[in-house]
Amino acid sequence: MAARARGPNRMRFWLTALATGLAAGYAAVGFRMAIFELQTFLYGADDVTLATTLASAPWYLVLAIPVLGGLVVGVLLHRFTHDGKVHSVTTVIEGAALHDGRVDRRAGLASALASLITLSTGGSTGREGPVVHLGAVISSWVADRIRADGMTARDLMGCAAAAAVAASFNAPIAGALFALEVVLRHFALHAIAPITVAAVAGAVVSRLHIGNVTEFHLPVSQLAFYVELPAFMLLGLLSGLVATILVRSVLLAEAVADTVTASLRIPRWVRPGISGFLLGLLALGFPHIIGVGYETTRSALLGEFGFWAAVVLVATKVIAVALTFGGRMGGGIFSPSLMIGALTGLAFGHVATALMPGVSGTEALYALAGTGAVAAGVLGAPLSTTMIVFELTGDWHTGVAVMLAVSLSSALASRLVTRSFFLTQLARQGKPIARGVQDYVACTIGLAALIRPLQPGDAPRAAALMAEGRVLEEGARLDAAMPLFRDGAVPVLAVLRGAEPVGLLHEADALRAFSAALVKAGREEHS
Template sequence: MNRFREKLRTTLERRRHFLATRQAEITLAFLGLVVGLLSGGLIISFRLGIETLQLGLLSLDAADTFEGLSTPMRFLLPLFGAVVLGVGFWLISVASRSVGIVHVLERLQYHEGHLPLRNLLVQFFGGIVALASGQSVGREGPSVHLGAGVSSLTGRYLSLPNNSIRTLVACGSAAAIAASFNTPLAGVIFAMEVIVMEYTIAGFTPVILAAVVATAMSRAVFGEETAFIVPTVGSASLSDLFYITVMGVAIGAASAAFVGLIRHLRRISLNWSLLLVMPLAGLAVGGLGIFIPEVLGTGYDSVNLAVSGQLGMTLMALILLAKFVASAICVSGRIPGGLIGPTIVMGCMAGGLFAQFVSQLPAVTADPVLYTVLGMGAMMSAALQAPLAALLALLEMTASPALIMPAMLAVVSANMAAKSLFGQRSVFLQMLQDSGMVYRSDPVSLGLRRIGVTAVMNRRVVSCDAEITAKYARQLLSQEPQWIVIRQSGDKDLLMPGSNLAAYLESESLPETIQLREVPGQRQEVVAVDSRATLYEARRLLDEYKVDAVYVRRPAGAGSYRILGVLQHQDIQASYSLR
């Protein structure tokens, strides 16, 4: 039995080292299937929890149909839910309050994708309360956190290298979007474009498998219908393209205003207690809900009515304005929900209003539903600065190939207007920046994050104390090491070429005890890096401690470590250049 365990441990260790490279497609594909199952199951549980509260306790006719509630209930429900959230978040630690997509991005940038279990639980139950009580937020943000969180925990449980955990976080994010919208391809592109912000051939396979598995599970429970019921949309004529471009620019401006309002309200309420800011958000939503019940919840039922032509101009304008204000207040008020859903609702209403306006103009031949549908993708794209994800979500939700060209035009014009005319970045990156953090997505940083230190390190290394006997020194050199790590208590460890010790041992008069710090030759200070780290982490340590090398180690018991290799600054540069 002991031999079997040792063999299994050795096999797993080799597989972990292999995952640190960029050639581990089969293993990552298998892990993508696993986290797709876990993420899909968690998202299903999350959605069932929301629906159970809405259908069971509130007795709604269907999920998210808050319009059927009485006027007092439309006011009291969001307020009560926000009070519960405020008290609950106030009672937990500050570190555990961070949730949502911004939290995922922050953990990817500063913690290599290690998402805490406590925050995941806070997101799960906080998101259920927020959505069940009718707050003006979406379920996609919490879903992405849940999918990414369970994937990260899986990778950490298996002691995978951090570059693999990063891939698993992308898998969980894709699975979450796919299970929420029933749009697997859009989920894949969303994970690549919004979460990890890079496209890699090796990364696509596990992410695709995770999205497919989660979508299949979601369809088995909730059916094959997409989040929105969109009628068949006709194609746009060439004369309509001008008006579609104008609509895209207008929606891009609206997106910039929405993101600007969120940032402004967050700055105002930055130091407010959660016992105040969350109930105020619920009060605002409840107050608007008295007069415009469609503002409550995700608003997907209003989207279905709009695309089927059952909403008039006045009501669409009121929903757009109410959703604009309520969602900005909820997001800035730290309500644990998402803002992707609200952007889709606002885009839908803006597109519907624009359709009613241009229908009176000459050379407009397209069905008004076309503008309504295109508005959804344009607003989502502009707010997230994710044109491909928005475009594919639109195509998967409508199943209409005729939309490809006009949708591309609407998405790109909205994106460019928001970014180039108004200087708006992704709302998530803006919120991260406002919190004093930066997400580095330059090619060098992304490239270094794809590779683990064990894939590049020099394995010809031994370690010893600063004081050793001549006999032990010869035993060390019998392993033909290129480097010797000299362990020092209280000071930085030292790195010395093995050739220096070999030359010293050839001298005629050797002392019985050798002080390695006094052996003639080169020595340099080094710091330790975990064996699961990426080259990006190793480079950060080199810069932070102003050293030229790190040694790679992994835990080997209580308080002890095993040194696996040495990594120098030039090794990192050569690795990135060759790849």
């Protein structure tokens, strides 16, 4: 029986949700501490001082560590994943939508370790994606242990994601919103309460072991006057373009790397090492691109870069992120988008304050708005991104400016990509999750329960359907059948096992199953 059934099992579900949140919170804190320890061992500095330390480090050290890290990642992924790729937030969204709230645990653990090595050895990505996926691995294990149904497993996955984000960034409100807005992609009441509890549990774990501190310490800023708001609208549009460039650069790098490695027959385990070499070369001139980048983000939020320095760092960071993802190294895209956003906002702020010195605020204020605006365009998550900027900085005085920039960036970027970086990746894999449940629910319905076994008089009909090419394999899903029904005049298909027909699939049965699945999904999203 599912853990969410009425009766005493409801209490068990709440306890399970809390335990899942605590476990995901500890996993996120442990992941963060492990990066600190390994990075300090290799570079002699953590991410807060890494760029400054690398500026005076020996060139061979800057070059060698990312290469070695990439090779280790390549061997690890080659050995423990079927496709040689790191699994991250995209996989979690897919698991929630298509796989009853579950992800592959073996590949998930390998991906977490690969991301840990990547982030500790110079990969230019972030830690939020790995911890969200690690939380999903935990929730999948729990869901299997309690034999949870799809809705319960998805809610537990949301709990784990919320707790992981909350613990990683000490941001419980943003963690809960991220789980609802990005992972589950709905705000059903049955999910909000347990996810909020899990997010609070994750934040408590973080504060017990790391402290109740914001990630970035900023001076309190004030919006100069409402006449300045049009400038933040322009910043939002610019940020949407930058977010689009970042997303498309990563996708282009992945496509180019796929083509090059295939044409040159480069072993897939070598690919991350090549990426590490290119990152090391780039870091010789621009050490700011190495690692998560919080030192550079903090400096940008404090207005410590000039206009051209900020512009150049935006370009080099985009290249570094594309190289990291294109090389199939680990990590997430959220932290890089924060850094790129802060630098974009700072560069825009230099221009705005020069043009309007009498009415404008500080450059740092624009950097803060840009931080959320670019991240929102990349993640397709304006609510959670706005909130996480506030929680990371502790600056709640600039809410109007941040919200305005975030909303316009999200609106523009969602039209230039498939809603977000994650959903664009899924769309390129042929998984139309961005278009809504009506487009992907058929992917979740197997044909086994819908097939009518062949009767003695059905053999001639099955042979005729086979001759017309109106056939499906027995293991196919309903999404493969629906186009065949739409394109043909005969409302029946032959189902094959190998080359032999084993049954018939009638359009009426397919539509009945499709309708039932839509009703079930609608009830889950509105209950």
